[in-house]
Amino acid sequence: MRMTRLLFPTLKEVPRDAVIPSHILMLRAGLIRKLGSGFYTYLPLGLRILKKIENIIREEMDKIGAQEVLFPILIPKELWEESGRWDAFRKELFRLQDRHENHYALGPTHEESVTDLFRREYTSYREMPVVIYQMAVKFRDEIRPRFGVMRSREFIMKDAYSFHLTEECLDKTYNDMSIAYQAIFKRLGLKTLSVRADTGAMGGSGSEEFMVENETGEEIIVFCRSCSYAANIEKAETVLQQPDVSAAAETSALEETATPGVRTIEELENFLKLPKMSFIKSLIYKNPDSGSLVMALIRGDREINEKKLAGALGWAEITLAGDNEILEVTGAPAGFAGPCLLKKKVEIIADLSVKEMRNAVSGANKKDTHYKNIKFGRDFTPDRIADINKAHSGDACPSCRQKLFESRGVEVGHIFKLGDKYTKAFGVKIADNNSSEKIPIMGCYGIGVNRSLAAVIEQNHDENGIIFPPQIAPYQAGIISVNAADSRVFAVSEEIYNILQKEDIEALWDDRDIRAGIKFKDADLAGIPVKIIISEKALGSGQIEIKIRKTGETRMVKKEEIASVTKAIFAELEDAQQ
Numbered sequence: 001m002r003m004t005r006l007l008f009p010t011l012k013e014v015p016r017d018a019v020i021p022s023h024i025l026m027l028r029a030g031l032i033r034k035l036g037s038g039f040y041t042y043l044p045l046g047l048r049i050l051k052k053i054e055n056i057i058r059e060e061m062d063k064i065g066a067q068e069v070l071f072p073i074l075i076p077k078e079l080w081e082e083s084g085r086w087d088a089f090r091k092e093l094f095r096l097q098d099r100h101e102n103h104y105a106l107g108p109t110h111e112e113s114v115t116d117l118f119r120r121e122y123t124s125y126r127e128m129p130v131v132i133y134q135m136a137v138k139f140r141d142e143i144r145p146r147f148g149v150m151r152s153r154e155f156i157m158k159d160a161y162s163f164h165l166t167e168e169c170l171d172k173t174y175n176d177m178s179i180a181y182q183a184i185f186k187r188l189g190l191k192t193l194s195v196r197a198d199t200g201a202m203g204g205s206g207s208e209e210f211m212v213e214n215e216t217g218e219e220i221i222v223f224c225r226s227c228s229y230a231a232n233i234e235k236a237e238t239v240l241q242q243p244d245v246s247a248a249a250e251t252s253a254l255e256e257t258a259t260p261g262v263r264t265i266e267e268l269e270n271f272l273k274l275p276k277m278s279f280i281k282s283l284i285y286k287n288p289d290s291g292s293l294v295m296a297l298i299r300g301d302r303e304i305n306e307k308k309l310a311g312a313l314g315w316a317e318i319t320l321a322g323d324n325e326i327l328e329v330t331g332a333p334a335g336f337a338g339p340c341l342l343k344k345k346v347e348i349i350a351d352l353s354v355k356e357m358r359n360a361v362s363g364a365n366k367k368d369t370h371y372k373n374i375k376f377g378r379d380f381t382p383d384r385i386a387d388i389n390k391a392h393s394g395d396a397c398p399s400c401r402q403k404l405f406e407s408r409g410v411e412v413g414h415i416f417k418l419g420d421k422y423t424k425a426f427g428v429k430i431a432d433n434n435s436s437e438k439i440p441i442m443g444c445y446g447i448g449v450n451r452s453l454a455a456v457i458e459q460n461h462d463e464n465g466i467i468f469p470p471q472i473a474p475y476q477a478g479i480i481s482v483n484a485a486d487s488r489v490f491a492v493s494e495e496i497y498n499i500l501q502k503e504d505i506e507a508l509w510d511d512r513d514i515r516a517g518i519k520f521k522d523a524d525l526a527g528i529p530v531k532i533i534i535s536e537k538a539l540g541s542g543q544i545e546i547k548i549r550k551t552g553e554t555r556m557v558k559k560e561e562i563a564s565v566t567k568a569i570f571a572e573l574e575d576a577q578q
């Protein structure tokens with residue numbers, strides 16, 4: 001492509017409503033333009049990148065035997081009523097009506113469409129598994145679209161669905177997908193974290209989210225840089241360092257100590273001159289639905305993860321108890337609660353961190369008083385012990401014991417075992433090999449295409465712009481004619497351009513009659529992997545300069561070597577990405 005024929009409107013300034021690098025750079029490099037709140041036009045360069053990402057995904061899907069279809073964006077309301085999602089989806093679903101007053105949704109996802117197709121076209125176990133995917137525009141009425149294409153209302157998603165008669169068959173496809181996703185993100189030059197969730201009952205992993213570290217993420221994840229462990233912070237297991245327990249300490253008897261007005265762990269730490277680890281934090285929680293109360297215990301240096309606690313108790317909601325309820329349970333005002341000698345019998349649930357504690361300090365359920373020398377199992381015994389501890393950075397990794405890190409994460413892909421939710425609702429039956437009828441089970445698998453593009457930019461940029469890996473760059477090589485008005489420079493540029501075209505190297509020739517500085521800046525901004533610089537000076541020496549965007553490195557080559565050297569550079573860049 002010749003730059004003089006290209007719509008490539010770069011911007012010098014940072015656009016007003018853009019705050020994250022990918023959004024800023026996509027606007028500045030002329031990849032996208034906003035058409036409305038949360039929807040964007042892809043300009044020629046942006047679209048080329050998007051198509052390349054789609055093709056990488058397509059290749060990996062085809063490799064595992066998935067077949068591509070295209071569902072309409074419009075979905076009749078009746079299908080969404082069959083699944084029960086017309087009401088369940090609420091405001092995120094774009095709804096519209098035709099002239100005959102039929103209602104439709106603009107598809108945010110296509111479980112209904114694919115299940116309907118499946119029930120019409122498939123009948124026998126011999127045809128299983130069935131894996132269908134599409135690459136299509138989706139709509140979601142985000143309450144607050146922002147961060148450019150990271151969180152938009154219209155987006156392209158690869159969504160795949162699989163159908164099976166047995167768990168083993170589903171497991172196989174699910175694993176194939178997991179491996180394909182890893183291959184896809186690697187080819188895109190994207191570093192992802194894999195967050196697995198166990199569904200328990202089904203055995204094995206029931207879902208896997210592919211996340212990228214990003215400040216715009218709505219989820220907080222903890223992850224290990226030494227192994228592949230990553231988990232949502234609400235679910236992350238924790239491995240705690242246990243304090244040393246000396247033999248002499250074992251024998252001390254429970255003892256009251258006056259702590260006038262000393263309530264918090266920090267105050268106790270100062271007052272008793274003991275480390276946080278010596279205290280048992282005792283908190284009273286309430287189930288707002290049933291009114292039940294529990295006492296939850298955790299070591300003084302840790303926090304309770306209320307989601308884990310609610311999960312362990314089997315409660316849908318959880319809240320801290322009020323002062324009156326604390327008084328009712330402990331007989332003391334807030335700040336002096338402890339597990340020994342409670343006034344009213346309530347269930348006590350202790351975190352794993354409490355189990356090894358000796359000579360601990362906790363409230364004595366009496367105003368201005370604490371107990372010292374509390375021993376687990378002697379002075380109190382909890383009804384339950386569970387992991388209710390909040391994970392955070394610095395904790396030991398549950399799988400390799402190295403340090404965990406904490407970050408916000410954005411989901412770029414998700415694979416999920418769906419079970420029979422849709423097939424059951426749609427009355428789908430498939431004949432098995434004993435000619436009885438079975439309800440098939442499903443898996444679903446998504447990748448956000450535009451979001452993956454934004455994530456690649458978030459991970460690959462510098463102060464001069466984007467650094468695209470060659471496999472998804474809008475053009476692989478930029479030919480920069482320094483002084484295009486010079487007839488010799490122009491002729492050699494054209495010659496190089498033709499050579500590259502012939503060698504299947506996608507070249508963008510900057511043939512504009514403008515200052516060379518602007519050409520360099522624009523090529524760097526758009527992330528073109530190599531620049532081939534044609535100047536009068538270089539022509540005199542018979543050498544042409546190739547400059548690598550990522551490393552800034554320069555190579556001087558003869559005209560005949562341009563294509564082979566350029567290809568070798570792409571191979572090096574791809575290798576470095578592995």
Ligand SMILES: [Zn+2]
Nearest residue numbers: 224227397400
């Ligand atoms: Zn680890």
